[in-house]
Amino acid sequence: MENSKIKIVGVGEEGENILKRFAKEENPNVDLLAIDVDGAALNKLAKTGVIRTVLIGKNVSIGLEGAMLGERAAEESAAEIKKSIDQANAIIIVATLGGKAASGATPVIARLAKEMKIKTVALMSMPFLFEGARRHKLATTAIEKLKPICDELLVHRNDELVEQMQNKKESKVSDLFKAANEVVCDKIRAKLTELESAE
Numbered sequence: 001m002e003n004s005k006i007k008i009v010g011v012g013e014e015g016e017n018i019l020k021r022f023a024k025e026e027n028p029n030v031d032l033l034a035i036d037v038d039g040a041a042l043n044k045l046a047k048t049g050v051i052r053t054v055l056i057g058k059n060v061s062i063g064l065e066g067a068m069l070g071e072r073a074a075e076e077s078a079a080e081i082k083k084s085i086d087q088a089n090a091i092i093i094v095a096t097l098g099g100k101a102a103s104g105a106t107p108v109i110a111r112l113a114k115e116m117k118i119k120t121v122a123l124m125s126m127p128f129l130f131e132g133a134r135r136h137k138l139a140t141t142a143i144e145k146l147k148p149i150c151d152e153l154l155v156h157r158n159d160e161l162v163e164q165m166q167n168k169k170e171s172k173v174s175d176l177f178k179a180a181n182e183v184v185c186d187k188i189r190a191k192l193t194e195l196e197s198a199e
Contacts, residue, residue: 006195007031007088008188009109011095012070012102013038014125014181016045018094021185023050029196033084035109035116037073037101054084056105067138070104074112082112090119090195092188096158096180097142098127098135107145114149117197121152123187125180128158156184 006029019032032051036042037060042053044137057073064072074081085091091113095102115119124143127135146153148160158180 004090005029005103006192007033007085007091007190009033009035009085009091010091011106011109012036012099013041014096014177015094015102016041017181018184018188019045019051020048021181022188023048027192030192031088035074035081035084035105037069052084054080055079064100066163067100067104067142070101070106071108072104073101074082074105074108077109081109082116085113085118086116088118088119089114089115090121090189091120093120094124094184094188096125096127098131098141100138103142106142107149108181110146110149114151118121120150121154121195122146122150123156123184123191125156125158125184128176154187156173156187163197 008019008022010016016036019034020153022032033054033191034042034045035054035056035122039055039058040098042055044055045051054077057069057106060069060073073135085157093106093109095106097103110120110122124146126139
């Protein structure tokens with residue numbers, strides 16, 4: 001795994017949920033890496049034996065406003081992040097934006113990868129509208145920061161699924177999040193095929 005050419009980097013809770021799905025799939029050319037400020041969540045992922053973890057922001061106050069938490073945490077842990085991706089030719093960063101950790105940390109992670117001349121693809125999910133204007137503002141700001149950094153930025157808008165799911169009886173909010181993650185997984189698989197065939 002240390003010599004994997006492609007790394008899928010899940011940032012924050014939903015990024016980690018994506019990694020859990022890929023942990024069940026065998027691909028010797030792909031390494032799975034979770035980055036978060038939540039040590040308890042990372043400890044659970046580490047128990048899979050196939051997902052590496054990096055805890056960021058050990059000395060950063062969780063009370064920081066907006067995306068400042070994730071940004072400061074990633075900056076503080078830059079050395080650990082760089083070490084965790086230094087064997088990669090390409091990384092696919094995946095996260096659902098809107099939360100403080102993912103929205104702040106993801107642009108920093110992308111910047112560090114570019115400084116290391118690693119091909120950087122970001123597959124970002126925008127929050128559902130019902131999650132509120134604050135989360136959308138954080139997500140939009142993160143997207144604007146990612147645009148000039150990434151080699152490729154793919155943005156998935158979760159609200160595209162709402163109309164589809166409304167046609168299904170007994171659909172729940174949890175079903176929306178599961179469906180959103182599956183769409184993202186399909187996009188990652190397609191991108192992996194593209195990257196592997198380009199090597």
